[in-house]
Amino acid sequence: MLEYAFMQKALAGGMIIALACSVISFFVVVKRLAFMGMGVSHAAFGGVAIGLAAGVDPLWSAGGFCTLVALGIGWLSRRGRMHEDTTIGILFTTAMALGVIVVGLARRYNLDLMSYLFGSVLAMSWADVIAAAVLAFIALAFVVLFFKELLFVSFDEETAIASGLPVRLVYYGLLATMALTIVISIKLVGIILVSALLVIPGATGLQLSRNYRGVLLVSVLSGLSSMALGLYLSYRADIPSGATVVMVMFGLFLLAMVLSPRRSWMRRFVRSQRQGWIANH
């Protein structure tokens, strides 16, 4: 399949996207930002619609828009005496409504917009791959450089504030990083499904390890392998790429759940099998 240029681009872009998403996914899961990820990715609809209507590359319009929405959610939840999920519910629906109005004003059925909703392997250009690489590099650099602060803030924000860490900077940085990661993923995976990439790998990691190093490793490995396998299956069976990647990811998550040392029923099952084996031999 790699003789086709579009698959080369999809695979190169896909790997970059999967790496960035799996790393951010760790924080999405431990800091409970799953709904935030969903909200910001759906808000991208507004950004994409504005970009298409204004003739700007939707990657950039959605990038700016999602970052603003993510920071807006963070700011309002800290200022406005509202819970984070309320703010997310308000801002992401409003952003989508704005997108619908912009599409309506453009007065034509936009096929392009549909491909942004569900993603397409055909959508990635080399320019997109390069843009994804640059933005993913920025996102990963932020995570590496501020890892200990991010970990502390995710674990126990109150003490992190008291010990003088730049908690606000770290929190807004994480939100902006998440927004960038979402934006580079929507062409391939689509607005509707991108939040799966931000939740499932981290959740898979948490099933198999009790330490963040292991969780991160499993998250990245499962993210990369589901992306590769998902793209391959979508090519072979001619089915939508984003959805296939998500299905593979979910399959790996189920597998991790069954194998998880956290689940005592599995341990009991293994033990009883072993004891049965010993008794029989």
Place this chain on the structure above:
Amino acid sequence: MAGRCRVSEFFSGGAGTPRAVIELRDVWVELDGRLVLEGITFSVDEGTFLGVIGPNGAGKTTLMKVILGLVRPARGEVRVLGLQPGELRHELHHIGYMPQQVLFDPIFPVSVYDVVMMGRACCIGPLRFPTRKDREAVRESIRAVGLEGLERRPIGELSGGQQKRAFLARSLCLETRILLLDEPTAGLDAEAQESFLALLNRLKRERGLTVIFVSHDVSVLARFADSLVCINRTMHLHGSPQEVLGSERLEEAYRCEFDFLLGEGAPRRGW
């Protein structure tokens, strides 16, 4: 860093006489337009153990935040290590803080070692990674609270008492001179409480720490504290445990909790 020199001057100068590491003079605090603390004045000498008692909603936690510089008083003066709240930001590594309840997720994937290393984060500084010195400080701190051997255990798998020790180790692994503990023994059984207090007392003696311990369990503090402050929005008493506990005004302080709640609404928790 200019601030750092000032703190070392603070500790090196004038040895022999105990100096006040924390001084509050007529401190008034408003949170969302409500008076939470009124006219609080007290000082804490280096190496002493101050117990802060008072009913729920009395402003004890706010008092901690004032000392940490997280809440600015509307009036009055605060000096910690000889510094004003604004200057203290760069000196927070001298202060260990343990919040009332560490609201962490029990499945959060970190070990005891990782949690204690978090305490070093502000000392290491942004964009930098832990060095050997940091790793040694963390191990030393874990030893000091008696959790050696459990370094690699996930924090969620520890007992309540062990978790408290881990959080104590986290607040100790800096160049800690002052420990601010907000009801650290809440939720522990009598035995765990006792051993936590004994540990704290030993650390205080060995390291010359200044300890501020907030609790509403008066009997516990009576045994360990060098002096007690009783607050209920305003300051009611300050003195040795015998003086404070023998005083009739203690009852008065607790009784007005009732008036306070009826008059002002439910107690609040404010950041």
